[in-house]
Amino acid sequence: MATVTKTWKLFIGGAFPRTESGRTIKAVAGGTVHHLCKASRKDLRDAVEAARAAQPKWASSTAYLRGQILYRLAEMLEARRGEFIEAIRATSRVTPRKAKAEVEASIEHVVSFAGWTDKIAIVLGSQNPVAGPFYTFTGIEATGVVGVLAPDESPLLGALALACPALAAGNAVVLAASERHPIPALVLSEALATSDVPGGVCNILTGEHAELVPAMATHRDIDAIVAAARGKHAAALKAGAAENMKRVTIVDPVSDFTEPRWRSPVAFRGVTEAKTIWMPSMA
């Protein structure tokens, strides 16, 4: 009997559509040729639309609820542990031990950010002792829709390290998977679909970064970009971002994402806004 091979698709608005372009890219993993979707500009626009629609409700749900939902995502990753290890091992040809370590670090990363949701404001917010009869407080809000460009090294952990701070803070994410090793991110899309993360809050595209980068950079409804990029991609993102003042965070694609800084408050810099409220203190 012939085995049934999986059709890999995009993940947009909680659903799994094929690319509207009809184009595919080949990816070889574990001796099997996979035909993945080569997302187009239009797919990116659809993903941004889904993200924009989902973001306000995600941001206004309580931090505690977002924390529990991200913890649920970690539970779903744990349930697919074997599948992730296999996907990482098969596509990026690392040792099984290294693949296992990456998956474990990834699960721990999501749990850590499940614990961040209700502490971002505690750690980054402030009461401001202004020199006048006012109470002023600075709260922390999500920036909005965040485009994430995942690195090829550590294709799962890298994607999560860049996406989790945005998600924890209440942003919606459009994630461009690692170009060379996209399958782990596609397994992630299946974990997301079975978690309680609302549809549209995290969207995942596969395709050529050379195509997706300029589209992402100039899209006027993306508010921030966190990208593992170098050279001309990094420059293109910054130049395109200037059009609508996107906040751009450029990350070295070859980073050790297990370092503590990836789980520290620094991670929220490019994906949060400080809002200060003034109120007279005298009746």
Place this chain on the structure above:
Amino acid sequence: MQPAQAIDWSYAPAPETFPVELSPEHGLFIGGKFVDPRSRKHFDTVDPATEKKLSRVAEAGKADVDAAVKAAQKAFKGWSRLRPAERAGYLFRIARRIQERARELAVLESMDNGKPIKETRDVDVPLVAQHFFHHAGWCDKLAHAVPGVEPRPIGVCAQVIPWNFPLLMAAWKIAPALACGNTVVLKPAETTPLTALRLAEILQEVDLPPGVVNIVTGAGETGRLLVEHPNVQKVAFTGSTDVGKRIARACAGTDKRLTLELGGKSPNIIFADAPMDQAIEGIVNGIWFNQGQVCCAGSRLLVEESVVDEVIGRLTHRMRSLRVGNPLDKNTDVGAINSRAQLERVNSFIECGVREGADRIVCFDGALPDTGYWVAPTLFRGVQPAHTIAREEIFGPVLTVLTFRTPDEAIARANDTNYGLSAGVWTSRASKAYEVAAGVKAGVVWLNTFNQFDATSPFGGFKESGFGREGGRAGLAAYLA
């Protein structure tokens, strides 16, 4: 308008029937196991709504407390050195198991404490789960909570908790202690030990390393043995100011770290421009929530003079709709007083209020149950600031009403107490709300709301309401060296 007709407002019974298995006898939880007490002593815990015995519980003596502290000492090394993410894993799993066993815990709490199932189900138990979840998240983030110093645990924590929020107080104590890498010996109140022991089962289910949490049941003497134990590095107590002072004296001359969350006589300040419908609900919630057995209860109502008749009129009308009775009935608003001793204490305050000349108003038309410990929701008007019922913590469903004319007078009256746990301010003007909030000496001030609690939000008092905070970043300080 149609003339008011006599309407029968009585509800059909709606008992919560979730089955809770209860073993006839409970041991002590030491070193990860339930053990018989070396003291060979036991005591009964009863359902305050029926006065029926629920179970027999071990009374920990000196040898038992020694064993518990020893187990906590032994566990400290491993627990404090565990990778923070692994510590977090245990706490997250505890939170999950509490959510999974939520209804069982709520029913058991209502049985042992007497508080309405509505409260245990919708307030106590969800907050318990949240407290563990929130603190689970702190484990690997302590460096960001107290920047500039390396976060280090203190050691073995002796924690003594009261009967008014038995499981919630256990969570408030255990979760931050564990998150910071400490180990614990907890003593629940003698009238409400059952949910803490059920929590011990959950700790077993998640394979928490033995000795990280130990639970010794008993009364005041067990508590004294625990807090005075020489191998305890930190004492945390929630309860009366009298006992808190005794503990502070006992810890003097030692290096033990101490936090105390004690009594209150909290002002709830109603300005004439308050959003009145919400204010009335806030007053009701402030004093009749948990039968008024709340350390931060809004037990002193301060009303701007021009609206005092309106407020009392609306309040007495609202009081008539409170349902007093079976704690396990889903419609019950006010349940049983926790113990006979507490019932007698509340009644003696009510008698004292009448004797000193205040006007007692009871707005309860039904009959209180024949068995159990009950007090009908009561308010006193015509109260003078010097009256006993305006000064001492009653810890029951008894509200005293005083008046004021200006914001300054409201602040002065609010602060005319040795306590400083909480305060409520009701006004439609934000600037006035903040000005009064700034003037009131209290650890928690609620503006246009009351009795709000959250794991992220520090709770604790000024003055003789104790020191130290529980919850949020401020709460972690109590458990870090």
